[in-house]
Amino acid sequence: MISRRDFLQVGMAASAMVGASGFGNWARLAAQQSLTQDQLLGFDTFGNVSLIHVTDIHGQLMPIYFREPEINLGVGAARGQMPHVTGADFRRAYGIEDGSPSAYAMTYNDFSALAKGYGKVGGLDRVSTVINAIRADRPDALLLDGGDTWHGSYTCFQTEGQDMVNVMNALKPDAMTFHWEFTLGSDRVNELVESLPYAALGQNIFDAEWDEPAELFKPYKFFERGGVKVAVIGQAFPYMPIANPRWMFPEYSFGIRDENMQAMVDEVRSMGAECVVVLSHNGFDVDKKMAGRVTGIDVILSGHTHDALPEPVQVEQTFIVASGSNGKFVSRVDLDVRDGRMMGLKHKLIPIFSDVIAPDPVITKVIEDQRAPYADQLSEVIGRTDTLLYRRGNFNGSWDDLICDALISEREADIAMSPGVRWGPSILPGQEITREDIWNVTSMSYGKAYRTEMTGEFIHTILEDVGDNLFNEDPYYQQGGDMVRIGGMGYRIDITKPQGERISDMTLLKTGEPIDPAKTYVVAGWASVNEGTEGPQIWDVVENHIRKQGTVQLDPNNSVQVVGA
């Protein structure tokens, strides 16, 4: 008998993404000359079922720049495993040429230079063109949205998610799961979910009071596609009430609940499902662990940790697909399902090069309609930058360096804290910074910038706590996201140690003195999960700071010393 592995037809990154025409030096080939839409979309339709996966769009309707992380460390069994491989190691692992379109799309090196050649990425009108092309090959392809869609921009904030719902509705998804959507507050989430013409799924979305499945969210939905009964099971972000403010959605409880996931898989199989797909917002390492514990899942479409992988990762008999973030990628997964089981899989991670893929004018119009009422606000230029501004990285990124500088300066603090979120586009050196750009990296429903006093001991406790969310060896104890970003203070972290022993050598940068556990420091931060937090909105703090700077210039941040990487 031929094993499933033999049927796996995964294209190697470089060749599958851009054909075999051998793209060389970025400097010789401008994006539009070297890449064509046909190359990006080229795919020999396979099997009888197609899945289209988008996830973690974070409100990004328009083309953007997005730099992938340099530092993305795995611990325990995940150490050195995908997706914890970056830069040259990542390119080597997938046979990607330096300076190629794939290198620009999936790694961080030479980002500013490559961005000038290859241009912006994303834009939901371009995403629509890709979806339409796949639907032309396979009209009944399933479009699945992994969540973190109704959050992350000026217009999304002002319309409480309506802009994203309107645009996504026009793309006609078949199902969705959730995370940041809940930070709109449960009343608004319920209202939007009730309006959706497609399925809102989450087997782990429970009623907090009774610890029973929440009525509004179904665990799964059946689809008949290509003569095959496909069951899509939803998995919302497990740690919403911990990572985000619980008081905003007190009626709901989440958790991984893999025993219930197993029960749901068994249930859909007993109802005749020939193919089981999990639409997940677990994060990649959690999905890997879940795939090893729950049997009977064919494909996990993975979201939350914003990883973009050119090949699925196989765990036992389950294939895990990671499709990036911020509208930068679409994954196409074709499945061959016969005799009641999945026999083969073909996959392509499609980077959305905005200058190469033609926008779908229908969706361009829908997007313009959402933005028009706010055009003046969005486009106002606040300043410009000489430094590449990006966010991704385990310990810091220049956007958060700038935000921490703004907090220290505008709020007269010793130390600043910025949450380790992974959303938010990049700005190239020489670019203007508009109000929209600032909101793209700060917009949220709990963005007030607090100012408070903390002892050195308590700051240490916070760093240890967040560090364990990232570097606990058991993925089920990780919440995703990155380390809280610290301004005004340096520290040393040994990622191999247990909680309580990772953080040392905390130093107040302005004096060079060690942080005294007993002493009190003024700390400014934002994105508190506590109800009743007071202070100005973070986007106003950052805007004021950038206005005063005129042109942003940042020094490299060397204040975190990482050990055990």
Added chain:
Amino acid sequence: MKLTRRDALAIGLGATAVAMLPLRASAAAEEAIAAFTGGAEVGAGDITLTAPEIAENGNTVPVSVEAPGAGSIIILATANPTPGVARFNFGEAAGSQAASTRIRLAGTQDVLAIAQMADGSFIQTKSTVKVTIGGCGG
């Protein structure tokens, strides 16, 4: 320096200040185990404890336990000041040997369930529940 509840609220990162190191099982927990087992050896077996990996709210953590064929099951929060949470006794006519409740946890710790089987033997299982400050999900 001791942290007050007010300090914890003021920092803006979390609702509770309990997330330090995992707490160690207390002597009181050892006593509670000994009181239930009479010092008998406790093995592994068909006993399932379901608890969240990370508590959404350390003040009310849902846990459930099942041990087919058990006569009684105890649940211990091993590092709480008073570790004993519950003892469930099942009569011969019980349709299943399963129970659910909610417990309060003083911090990250192991929750332990021990069942006494019909033949008098004991089996146990445990689950680490993390109580965290939270606040930085991506």
